[in-house]
Amino acid sequence: MILYPAIDLKEGRCVRLLRGEMESATVFNEDPGAQARAFQDAGCAWLHIVDLDGAFAGRPANADAVEKILGAIAIPAQLGGGIRDMAQVEAWLARGVARVILGTAAVRDPAFVKAAARAFPGRVAVGIDARDGMAAVEGWAETTDIAAVDLARRFEDAGVAAIIHTDIDRDGAMQGPNIAASAALAHAVSIPVIVSGGVSSMDDIRAAKACGAPLDGVISGRALYDGRLDPAEAAAILAA
Template sequence: MMICNRKEVTKVDTMNEHLVTYFVLMTLVIIKPIKKRLKSLLRKIMNVIPAIDLLEGRCVRLYQGDYARSQTFNENPVEVARQWVDEGATLLHLVDLDGAKVGHAVNQKAIEAIVKAVDVPCQVGGGLRDRASVSTLINLGVKRAILGTVAVEKPQLVAELCGEFPGQILVGIDARNGKVATRGWLETSEVLATDLAHQMAQLGAAEIIYTDIQRDGTLSGPNLEALRELANAVAIPVIASGGVSSIADLLSLLALEPLGVTGAIVGRAIYTGDISLKEAIRAVGQGRWQDVPPDLGSSSFA
């Protein structure tokens, strides 16, 4: 009959516990990122999302977030929304610039008119800083609400809204030199974009929209390194915004899709004609592997 020393049994049990803990941690570290990458690869599309920025009811574009350097492209945002849907958009990105500046909805009538006029979902941001404003938009038919300033100032509110409206709360992270800007880009905090993204993902945000303010409206190309760093910090989808100027820029984002960058918001380039929305969708949308031309720098297809 074999008699085991009590200390030896305790030692073996402790070692087994450590091994179990080790394998659990390794599963979280290895399997979760792999699952994320496989899911992204299986999507087979990157969503191209046209932006409609609203200022005093007009469709405008800002330059690097500067309200004093706005350019009006159309007095009728509903007309613009219909145009983008006709060209193949499956989602519209609406921003209440006045609302972002003052902290409450200003262009609600224009937003409601757009939602009623198109048969594709709309996501809306700008000035959403309490439950009532988010609830009002959802009740109007807005599919997804984008929170910005409150993510920094009231993270608990973000958690509550994510619980109340699962899958419908996105967090917009707008950054200058890696630090989060708030209140319509008028203030810059000391919070790092990657840290905020990680926190918001843990609180239940469905997606992160990352905007590099210094690229926004400049047609200078997306900040790929910042996007890569942020996508690596979270296990939820990331939408790129700011600087997209060509089909080549959109194609460059495909390298980040396995990391979770699943969409790109396009603004000034589709208003100036630098990008055809139809061609953009064809380049990185459904069936893109067959459609990407040999010359990746080309902005048109034969």
């Protein structure tokens, strides 16, 4: 399993939200490139980047900050937030993003997501953000009537590289991830599943590792910034 440190971008800065609420943003670093390099230097093998402004606007909004991150690291990074069409997918992959994450598009335009996954094998992931088990879109502002597991099943055999499963009510709340829901999703589909939302302690890391589901990795943000999680130790536990 892989530890994916999260860098959430709002107005060019590294922030963390509480349950996806933009007004709850806490700024942790003014320099996203330096933050990315710090995670790399700590031994992390991947980065998880979210353009928060882009997720709400429906188009990329933190391109300069993403460029700074990509220029500061040698490890691969995945990026989500506001990526809604093939031109944006192509542009980000050409700029050096290893993998794009399509979230709202997975609900609104699944044919596009499948086409992108076919066009760029191994480089397109689906972000499934869930509130009470139902998929949410538009930067989590709207909850749909589509169950997360049903949405995931739509992309079986589509060539999707991974599913990032986020429990919105756990995100940023430091109350532990919904490992049971992520594990159930991983058992329901053959696509690798990454746990996100609420990972806040080494016990959470160990629980994800020991859950018995074929999980690909764990995303953590706030706990890494405030020191509750040691990135090197967490990465080592997951990699063992």
